Every structure is written in C-alpha cells, then in structure tokens.
Amino acid sequence: MLRFIGKRLWDGGLTLAALVTLTFFVMRLAPGGPFSRSRKISPEVLANIQAAFHLDEPVWKQFARYVWGLLHLDLGPSTRFRDYSVSDLILSGLPYSLTIGFWAVVVASLVGVSLGIIGALRRNQPADYLAGLIGVVGIAVPIFVIGPLCQLVFGLKLGWLPVGGSGQGWRSLVLPVLVLSLPNIAYISRLTRSSMIETLRENYVRTARAKGLGGGRVLRVHVLRGALLPVVAYLGPATAAIITGSILIETVFAVPGIGRHFVDAALNRDYPLVMGITLLYGALLIFFNIGTDLLRGWMDPRLRHGR
Amino acid sequence: MIGKASRIARWLAGAATALALAAGPGMADDVLDRGVGSEWASLDPQVNFDAAAGWIQSDAYEGLVTYNSKGEVIPGAAESWEMSDDGKTYTFHLREGLKWSNGDPLVAQDFVNSALRTLNPETASEKGYYFYSVIQVKGAKALADGETKDPATFGITAPDPMTVVVEMLNPAPHMLDLMGAFQLAPLHSPSFAANGAAGFIDPAKVVSNGAYVIKEVVPQSHVLLERNPNYWDAANVHIPFVKYHVTEDVATELKRFRAGEIDITYDIPLNQIEALKAEMPDQVHISPSTEVVYYDFNLTKEPFKNPDLRRALSLAIDREVLEGKIVKGEAIPTFSFAGGFDPTYAGPQIAEASMTQAEREALAKELYAKAGYGPDNPLKINIVSISSEDAIRRAQGVALMWKKVLGVQAVNDAQERKAWLDSFYAGTWDVFADDLVGDFAGAETFLAYLRPSADAGYNWVKPEYDAAMDKAAQMPDKASRNAALAEAEKLLLDDYIFAPLAIIPTRHLISPQVKGFESSVAGYNNSQFLTLE
Numbered sequence: 001m002l003r004f005i006g007k008r009l010w011d012g013g014l015t016l017a018a019l020v021t022l023t024f025f026v027m028r029l030a031p032g033g034p035f036s037r038s039r040k041i042s043p044e045v046l047a048n049i050q051a052a053f054h055l056d057e058p059v060w061k062q063f064a065r066y067v068w069g070l071l072h073l074d075l076g077p078s079t080r081f082r083d084y085s086v087s088d089l090i091l092s093g094l095p096y097s098l099t100i101g102f103w104a105v106v107v108a109s110l111v112g113v114s115l116g117i118i119g120a121l122r123r124n125q126p127a128d129y130l131a132g133l134i135g136v137v138g139i140a141v142p143i144f145v146i147g148p149l150c151q152l153v154f155g156l157k158l159g160w161l162p163v164g165g166s167g168q169g170w171r172s173l174v175l176p177v178l179v180l181s182l183p184n185i186a187y188i189s190r191l192t193r194s195s196m197i198e199t200l201r202e203n204y205v206r207t208a209r210a211k212g213l214g215g216g217r218v219l220r221v222h223v224l225r226g227a228l229l230p231v232v233a234y235l236g237p238a239t240a241a242i243i244t245g246s247i248l249i250e251t252v253f254a255v256p257g258i259g260r261h262f263v264d265a266a267l268n269r270d271y272p273l274v275m276g277i278t279l280l281y282g283a284l285l286i287f288f289n290i291g292t293d294l295l296r297g298w299m300d301p302r303l304r305h306g307r
Numbered sequence: 308m309i310g311k312a313s314r315i316a317r318w319l320a321g322a323a324t325a326l327a328l329a330a331g332p333g334m335a336d337d338v339l340d341r342g343v344g345s346e347w348a349s350l351d352p353q354v355n356f357d358a359a360a361g362w363i364q365s366d367a368y369e370g371l372v373t374y375n376s377k378g379e380v381i382p383g384a385a386e387s388w389e390m391s392d393d394g395k396t397y398t399f400h401l402r403e404g405l406k407w408s409n410g411d412p413l414v415a416q417d418f419v420n421s422a423l424r425t426l427n428p429e430t431a432s433e434k435g436y437y438f439y440s441v442i443q444v445k446g447a448k449a450l451a452d453g454e455t456k457d458p459a460t461f462g463i464t465a466p467d468p469m470t471v472v473v474e475m476l477n478p479a480p481h482m483l484d485l486m487g488a489f490q491l492a493p494l495h496s497p498s499f500a501a502n503g504a505a506g507f508i509d510p511a512k513v514v515s516n517g518a519y520v521i522k523e524v525v526p527q528s529h530v531l532l533e534r535n536p537n538y539w540d541a542a543n544v545h546i547p548f549v550k551y552h553v554t555e556d557v558a559t560e561l562k563r564f565r566a567g568e569i570d571i572t573y574d575i576p577l578n579q580i581e582a583l584k585a586e587m588p589d590q591v592h593i594s595p596s597t598e599v600v601y602y603d604f605n606l607t608k609e610p611f612k613n614p615d616l617r618r619a620l621s622l623a624i625d626r627e628v629l630e631g632k633i634v635k636g637e638a639i640p641t642f643s644f645a646g647g648f649d650p651t652y653a654g655p656q657i658a659e660a661s662m663t664q665a666e667r668e669a670l671a672k673e674l675y676a677k678a679g680y681g682p683d684n685p686l687k688i689n690i691v692s693i694s695s696e697d698a699i700r701r702a703q704g705v706a707l708m709w710k711k712v713l714g715v716q717a718v719n720d721a722q723e724r725k726a727w728l729d730s731f732y733a734g735t736w737d738v739f740a741d742d743l744v745g746d747f748a749g750a751e752t753f754l755a756y757l758r759p760s761a762d763a764g765y766n767w768v769k770p771e772y773d774a775a776m777d778k779a780a781q782m783p784d785k786a787s788r789n790a791a792l793a794e795a796e797k798l799l800l801d802d803y804i805f806a807p808l809a810i811i812p813t814r815h816l817i818s819p820q821v822k823g824f825e826s827s828v829a830g831y832n833n834s835q836f837l838t839l840e
Contacts, residue, residue: 032729082348162566254555
C-alpha cells in the first residue's frame with residue numbers, strides 16, 4: 001500500500017515537473033509580453049521594468065530562477081496585479097473556488113447518484129424519463145445560458161438571491177453552486193444509471209439474491225458498491241476541475257475565485273500567475289487521481305489483487 | 308469595525324428584502340456601489356497606470372489640485388498656485404493644517420517624495436512618463452533612466468513645508484491636468500519606509516490623504532472605502548462608504564445594476580444600449596472621453612507610401628453609418644485626431660469633412676483608380692485590431708465599406724491586447740486599428756504622441772511636424788498654444804497617415820439614487836462630489 005502511494009507520488013512529481021517545463025516555455029511562444037510597450041515609455045524605463053522582473057535574462061536563466069523559487073515554495077510576483085505575489089492571489093481566490101466547488105461536488109454526487117439509482121430501478125418508467133430529461137438538459141445546456149437564466153429568475157424576477165458577488169454569505173453561494181453542479185448531476189446520474197443496470201445483471205448480485213439476502217441489503221452492499229466504481233473514477237478528476245474554479249461560473253456570478261485569475265493572467269501574459277495556477281491545477285488533479293485510485297482499490301477487490 | 312457592522316447591516320437588509328420579496332432595486336443605504344470593470348492593476352499610487360483603478364486612487368488620495376464633477380481643475384491639497392512669467396515654474400501653496408488619515412501632518416515634501424519614488428527605477432513604474440514626457444520636469448528623465456539618484460537634481464522641490472515648486476524645461480499650460488491624485492498622490496514616507504508597497508493594500512496600514520480611506524481589499528472582488536475624518540473638507544463628503552466592485556462581465560454588471568447591487572456601472576453592453584435608452588433614458592449616461600480610434604496605414608509598405616491611396620481609403624469609410632449602424636457603441640464619428648472632445652481647442656478636420664459622403668466616395672474611387680488599383684487589380688489589406696466586440700465590429704464594417712466602395716479585399720486579424728500592442732511595433736500589418744487614450748482632456752496629449760514623427764511604429768518622417776510641435780511647446784498660455792497645435796495637426800491630417808474614425812464615449816448606468824454625476828471628459832468622477840438619496 002505504502003509502496004503504491006509512494007510510486008504514485010513519484011509519478012505525480014515527474015508529471016508536475018514536465019508540466020512546469022512545458023508551460024513555462026510554451027507560454028512564452030504567445031505573442032506579446034507582460035510589459036508590452038503601450039505608451040511613450042522611454043526605452044530605458046521599459047528596460048528597467050523588464051529587469052525588475054528578470055524578463056531581460058535569457059529564457060533558460062529565467063527558468064532556472066523559477067525552478068529555484070519553486071523549490072523554496074516561492075511562486076514569484078504577479079506582473080499583472082502588482083500589489084500581490086502569486087501565492088497571495090491563489091490564497092485569496094482559492095477559498096471562494098473551494099467553497100463553491102466543494103458544495104457543487106456534494107450536491108452533484110448526492111443528487112446525481114440518487115437520480116441514477118431511481119432511473120436504474122424504475123427503468124423505462126416516468127421517474128426514469130424525468131431523471132433522463134434532467135440529465136440531457138444538464139449536459140446539453142451550457143453554463144453561460146443556464147447561469148444568466150438563473151440570475152434572471154432568482155435574482156431579478158423573484159429577488160430571492162443576489163445576482164452576483166460574494167458579499168451576502170451563503171446566499172451568494174446558492175446560484176453558483178446550483179449551476180456548477182448541474183452538468184455534473186447529469187453526468188453522474190447517467191453514469192450511475194448505466195453502471196447500476198449492468199451491475200444488477202452481474203453473477204455476484206444473482207448469487208447474493210440466491211443466498212436469500214433482502215433486496216435492500218443486496219442493493220446497498222453489493223450493487224451500489226460495484227455500480228459506483230465508474231462514478232468514483234469520474235469524480236476524481238472532476239473534483240479537481242470543479243474546485244479549482246470554473247471560469248464561466250466565476251465570470252457570470254462575479255465570484256472572486258482563481259478561475260478568473262487564470263484567464264486574466266493568460267490574456268495579460270502574467271507568466272508567474274499562469275505558472276502558479278497551472279501548477280496548482282496539476283497538483284490537485286494528481287492528488288485527486290491518487291485519492292480516487294485508493295478509494296477504488298478499497299471498493300473493488302479485483303483492483304487490489306489484480307496487479 | 309464600522310465597516311463590518313455596515314456589512315452585517317447590509318446583509319440583514321438583503322435578507323429582509325429577500326423574505327419580503329419587495330425587490331425594489333436600490334433601497335436607501337449608505338454605500339455607493341461602483342463597477343470598475345476588470346480588477347485594478349495596483350493600488351500603489353505611484354505604480355497604478357490603470358484608469359479604473361485611478362477612480363479608487365482619486366477617492367483615497369488628493370493631489371495638489373483635484374477635478375470637480377465636470378472634470379475642471381479646482382484647488383486640492385494646494386489652495387492656490389502661481390505661474391512664473393516664462394510659464395516654466397509653478398509654485399503651489401498648501402492649505403493650512405492638512406492631515407494624513409492617521410493624523411500626521413501632510414507636508415510639501417510628501418509630494419516631492421511621491422514624484423521621486425515614481426521616477427525611481429527600483430519602483431518599476433511606467434508612470435514617470437507623466438513627468439519626463441507629458442510635461443518635462445527638470446531632471447526627471449535622468450532620474451527615470453537611473454543616470455542619477457540625487458534628488459537635488461530634480462525640478463519638484465519643497466522649499467518649506469507649505470510650498471511645492473515645480474520647475475519644467477518647457478512651458479506647459481496643461482501641467483495642472485497632471486497635478487491630481489492619479490499622477491501625483493502624496494507619499495506618506497514613514498509608513499512606506501515601514502511597510503513598503505504592501506502597505507498600500509493593507510487596510511490596517513494604509514495611510515492616505517483623500518476624502519476616503521481604504522477599509523477592505525479583496526482581489527477580484529472589491530475595494531471598500533470609508534469616509535476619512537481627517538480630510539480637510541470631510542464635512543462636505545456626503546456618502547459614508549464607497550465600494551468598488553470588480554465587474555469583469557458587462558452582462559452580469561447590468562443584471563447587478565438592475566438588482567440594485569451596483570449604483571454606477573463601469574460600462575453598458577453594446578447590444579443593450581438601444582433598449583436601455585428606451586427603457587430607462589434617465590439612467591443611461593453617455594459622454595465623450597479622451598479615447599480616439601484611428602486606423603493607421605503602414606508607411607513602410609509599398610502601396611501605402613502613396614498618399615492618394617491612403618486618402619482614398621480614409622474617404623471611403625462612412626463614419627456615421629459605421630458607428631451608428633454597425634458598431635452601435637454610441638461613439639462620435641470624427642474627421643480629426645486630437646481634441647475633438649475639448650471645446651477650447653478649435654482643431655482642423657481632414658479637408659473633405661465638409662463634403663457629403665457620396666462626394667467623398669466618388670473622390671475615393673477616383674483616387675483609388677489613380678493609384679493603379681481596380682477590379683482586375685484589387686488592393687489586399689489585413690487590418691490588425693484588438694479582439695474586443697466593438698473593435699471587431701468596427702474592423703469588419705470598415706472592411707465592408709472598402710469592399711463596397713473600392714473593391715478592396717480586406718481581412719480582419721483580431722488579436723489579444725498584448726499581441727496587438729507588440730504587432731504595432733513589429734509592423735506586421737497593413738492597417739492597424741489604433742486606439743489612444745489621452746493623458747488629459749486636451750489636444751496636446753495626442754499630437755505629442757506622434758512626436759518625433761520618425762519614431763518606430765508610425766514611421767512618418769516629417770521634420771515640419773516636429774518643428775511645428777517644437778514651436779507649440781514654447782507657448783506658455785493655452786490659447787496661443789492651441790493655435791500652434793492646430794497648425795501641427797493640419798500637417799498631420801493632410802498626410803493621411805491614418806484615418807481618424809471616432810471618439811469613444813464613456814458609458815455608465817447610473818441609479819436614480821445617485822446625484823451629482825456629470826460628464827467629465829478626463830473620466831474623473833470623485834465620489835466626494837456625489838450624493839446618495
């Protein structure tokens with residue numbers, strides 16, 4: 001077990017190293033730079049500013065400087081937001097993205113799995129069709145349509161919830177969480193449903209039934225455990241994606257999370273901020289994938305003994 | 308503490324509204340909510356170069372002068388000033404008993420220290436440009452270039468605690484436009500020495516001298532300001548709190564305005580302007596700014612070396628239709644480059660401005676044919692523009708008109724802002740959708756931008772223009788200076804090195820609760836001059 005985790009962590013580290021290297025150099029291929037000349041700034045002054053951020057050095061040296069900083073947990077200064085270091089910005093934005101993401105994952109898992117179970121057990125009945133409809137809508141209607149629609153209905157027409165911002169506590173969370181969880185509810189319910197249907201036909205379920213176990217117990221202990229494996233596999237990377245902030249959600253609902261920083265940073269060629277957020281995203285993805293693997297190993301004996 | 312209590316009060320008020328479902332937008336409160344668009348680049352007054360962040364800065368700090376709600380220069384920290392006979396030296400006299408927000412006395416040296424810090428290469432600020440380029444303060448260039456660090460060489464000095472003297476190399480009647488909080492906010496040296504630049508964003512440490520002080524800063528969310536009791540005119544500051552919200556998405560900003568969450572928006576969505584003007588005419592506020600859009604022709608490329616062709620392309624654009632029917636952003640069509648928004652400057656227009664569009668198009672066709680182009684040999688053009696909605700609409704509109712009138716085959720290459728900036732100097736364009744925001748509400752900021760004429764980018768070599776600008780630069784008073792500038796602009800427009808298109812407006816939605824908001828070309832609308840009903 002420890003060896004397994006150690007190996008995965010080592011692999012993850014290598015992946016991150018590759019990610020850092022690639023992002024660093026690819027980012028610099030984009031035209032423009034953090035201090036593109038926009039005014040009659042004297043060339044001397046522009047050179048001074050470039051030098052203050054070490055942008056005058058050869059790229060390999062900048063890279064070495066960045067890696068050296070990383071090893072000291074220093075993500076560098078932001079060039080777009082001059083008042084902040086990259087760590088400041090991430091620490092300021094992450095709680096918002098985490099809170100919304102966490103609740104969205106919770107809502108999506110609970111609702112999605114429930115809908116999926118109902119669909120599988122009441123196959124081709126009205127409840128199944130309803131769950132299916134929610135699924136199709138959730139997947140097909142993009143966030144930038146459903147988001148403004150929710151704002152119109154709940155914010156402007158009914159006046160129940162704020163349209164955007166983060167100033168009103170939990171009330172500010174409701175709409176972003178709802179809209180962010182919707183497509184995931186859809187995926188999870190479809191996944192659960194199909195894998196449930198498949199599992200219900202498995203031999204070990206039939207065996208359990210033949211042993212004379214009650215329907216509820218078979219469902220909880222045998223079917224669900226098997227059926228949720230693909231859902232768990234989906235949730236790992238999805239959680240990383242959700243909690244690191246949805247750019248669209250954060251833009252539409254004016255949430256000060258890190259998703260928006262990512263776009264802003266890229267557009268403004270804020271190299272250190274792009275690097276920082278990419279790295280964070282990569283690390284979370286790896287972390288959740290490892291977590292998922294462990295969870296699946298615990299749930300599915302075949303995985304544990306197969307390898 | 309008060310800030311927190313107010314937040315709780317607002318939260319409760321919000322909850323009460325929700326429960327009562329009485330969603331009347333903008334209930335009476337003591338917070339003015341303003342949109343700032345994208346997040347401020349910096350709250351460091353010597354570094355921030357961003358106009359929207361300049362609003363926050365102008366509320367929190369006060370320069371030697373300030374600007375009233377119409378954008379006119381009025382006394383700020385200095386209650387009076389005088390100009391020397393040669394127009395090169397200004398002496399400012401500070402008000403008695405000025406204080407910083409922490410109670411420390413404000414002295415003349417605080418202004419000198421601010422300018423010195425702005426110019427210091429270690430600050431890595433682009434803003435020194437105001438002091439070595441827009442006006443030429445003695446010694447500013449050498450300090451900015453790092454040739455010297457000696458403050459004794461600098462032309463901004465404080466002979467005594469109540470007096471600031473600014474010595475310039477050339478007379479500059481517009482210098483008062485650069486003595487406001489945005490360009491020259493004073494620096495509280497003890498707190499800067501203790502906290503460095505981090506102190507500017509830390510509400511516990513920030514010390515300012517404006518009508519407001521910074522109470523809360525949340526990146527990507529908002530800056531909350533509270534009335535500064537130590538401000539000299541605090542009795543006339545009516546709104547207790549001002550909250551600047553990041554409103555990156557203009558559609559969301561509109562919805563938040565409708566829900567009463569924002570009182571003054573940063574912008575209005577282009578496709579909603581007409582509907583909003585019909586629906587709430589009193590709340591739509593559109594007025595000219597100092598931003599001008601003009602299309603540069605690449606003078607280093609063969610076809611555009613021919614002035615007739617450049618003229619033809621400029622004349623073939625129907626500016627009224629372009630702005631009114633295609634872009635629909637309420638921009639004002641223009642045939643001149645500089646100062647169309649400045650009523651004191653009677654500048655020239657391109658010669659054909661008095662013709663009808665039909666006459667212009669006929670002339671354009673003639674000139675196009677004369678330049679050797681026609682249906683069998685059409686001119687091919689790429690237009691490099693920014694990838695914003697209005698810029699793309701404008702470029703496509705121009706391309707369409709060139710196609711329709713002349714048969715030119717033009718394509719729009721829309722780029723991200725940073726790439727667009729670099730493209731300009733790289734010269735990888737036939738036509739560059741250029742855009743300039745003035746440093747103050749006058750013609751000179753535009754005309755000075757083209758000087759020296761041979762500068763990279765425009766690549767227009769015109770010694771006569773440089774001479775005309777040198778002549779204007781010696782005029783100490785506004786009237787004769789404007790006349791000399793108009794002569795220079797005539798030379799510029801006669802060469803058709805670009806096609807001036809439109810003056811971009813500022814667009815705001817303003818809640819009926821807000822009183823006192825007026826048009827200010829330079830974009831200053833300090834919260835201290837507003838009231839909230």
